[in-house]
Amino acid sequence: MTEHCSHSDLTSCTQPSSEQVAIFLQQAADLCDKRNLRFTRLRKQVLELVCRAEQPVGAYHLLDELKQSGRSAAPPTVYRALDFLLEQGLVHRLSTNNTYLACAHPQHPHGAVFLVCSECGHTQEVHNEGVNDELDRQAKQFDFAIQHAAVEVTGLCSRCRGS
Amino acid sequence: MTEHCSHSDLTSCTQPSSEQVAIFLQQAADLCDKRNLRFTRLRKQVLELVCRAEQPVGAYHLLDELKQSGRSAAPPTVYRALDFLLEQGLVHRLSTNNTYLACAHPQHPHGAVFLVCSECGHTQEVHNEGVNDELDRQAKQFDFAIQHAAVEVTGLCSRCRGS
DNA sequence: CTATGTTATGTTATAATATAACATTATTTG
DNA sequence: CAAATAATGTTATATTATAACATAACATAG
Numbered sequence: 001m002t003e004h005c006s007h008s009d010l011t012s013c014t015q016p017s018s019e020q021v022a023i024f025l026q027q028a029a030d031l032c033d034k035r036n037l038r039f040t041r042l043r044k045q046v047l048e049l050v051c052r053a054e055q056p057v058g059a060y061h062l063l064d065e066l067k068q069s070g071r072s073a074a075p076p077t078v079y080r081a082l083d084f085l086l087e088q089g090l091v092h093r094l095s096t097n098n099t100y101l102a103c104a105h106p107q108h109p110h111g112a113v114f115l116v117c118s119e120c121g122h123t124q125e126v127h128n129e130g131v132n133d134e135l136d137r138q139a140k141q142f143d144f145a146i147q148h149a150a151v152e153v154t155g156l157c158s159r160c161r162g163s
Numbered sequence: 164m165t166e167h168c169s170h171s172d173l174t175s176c177t178q179p180s181s182e183q184v185a186i187f188l189q190q191a192a193d194l195c196d197k198r199n200l201r202f203t204r205l206r207k208q209v210l211e212l213v214c215r216a217e218q219p220v221g222a223y224h225l226l227d228e229l230k231q232s233g234r235s236a237a238p239p240t241v242y243r244a245l246d247f248l249l250e251q252g253l254v255h256r257l258s259t260n261n262t263y264l265a266c267a268h269p270q271h272p273h274g275a276v277f278l279v280c281s282e283c284g285h286t287q288e289v290h291n292e293g294v295n296d297e298l299d300r301q302a303k304q305f306d307f308a309i310q311h312a313a314v315e316v317t318g319l320c321s322r323c324r325g326s
Numbered sequence: 327c328t329a330t331g332t333t334a335t336g337t338t339a340t341a342a343t344a345t346a347a348c349a350t351t352a353t354t355t356g
Numbered sequence: 357c358a359a360a361t362a363a364t365g366t367t368a369t370a371t372t373a374t375a376a377c378a379t380a381a382c383a384t385a386g
Binding site for chain 2: 335336
């Protein structure tokens with residue numbers, strides 16, 4: 001999870017403080033309430049782990065953390081929670097490296113661009129209307145009904161380029 | 164593999180005939196020659212299987228086909244061949260469904276957009292400069308050096324929407 | 327042309343990611 | 357409370373991919 005800030009392109013730019021995580025979890029709870037869905041202890045716990053992670057995390061990493069927290073957990077435990085969170089737009093899945101990260105803007109559905117550093121794993125969620133518009137146009141041309149657009153850009157982040 | 168045709172946006176639009184596959188394999192051989200790389204029997208065989216596939220295929224599907232062809236083969240057999248073909252830009256990997264398909268334009272490196280039908284698996288490779296430009300711009304803004312952009316759009320193709 | 331190094335392939339085992347199937351528990355609702 | 361539904365627990369297994377080491381094929385210098 002990352003904080004929304006006011007660049008010319010919307011983006012996430014900081015690691016979340018404890019307080020920010022708490023706010024995000026509250027927003028998630030409200031959202032589930034509004035949709036008449038259960039924001040269970042497990043789902044909250046998984047979302048919190050994803051939020052607190054400095055970088056996108058793998059499902060088995062989350063599984064380890066769940067186990068360490070004392071909870072009984074197996075792969076389906078974490079995958080089911082992640083599936084729920086994905087459906088609700090609270091987390092994203094990066095298919096290029098099979099990791100999960102909290103969504104920067106859970107309020108409204110959107111197409112996001114991810115800049116994934118191949119060196120350090122740091123990942124920026126960016127919102128780019130230009131890309132979305134272009135994909136919409138392209139899809140229209142092929143009479144293709146978009147369900148989901150995965151735009152995952154791998155490369156070197158600023159920090160890793162420097163060093 | 165799919166044929167290049169002259170839409171306003173470059174795209175692949177047909178399933179390849181035997182002849183087209185032969186031409187593609189010859190181009191691949193030439194390209195390897197030029198680069199002083201070995202276009203071995205295995206690599207050629209894997210590329211041909213990928214080309215002939217109606218749709219993007221999984222590695223283990225290719226493995227089965229290799230075995231059926233009488234060749235001794237294990238997972239590394241096919242993954243190594245695929246890695247080579249990926250490096251040479253002769254095939255693409257779709258990370259959203261872990262499949263491989265022949266590149267429509269192996270001549271020059273490029274960023275491609277894939278329209279992947281979630282119903283029938285049919286996949287269009289499309290080239291969209293607008294998307295590339297926008298991603299380049301976005302990367303620049305973050306001082307991010309792009310290595311690879313995976314743009315995979317899942318949805319319903321024209322045929323599947325209709326029915 | 328053969329010795330030597332290098333590249334490619336064969337082979338076995340295993341890692342990493344994800345789901346199926348069924349049992350149990352918790353929650354909602356009639 | 358009873359029945360229905362939704363969520364979680366649990367065991368097993370499917371799917372995708374790589375590690376590690378042995379052998380074979382090819383390239384090239386002598």
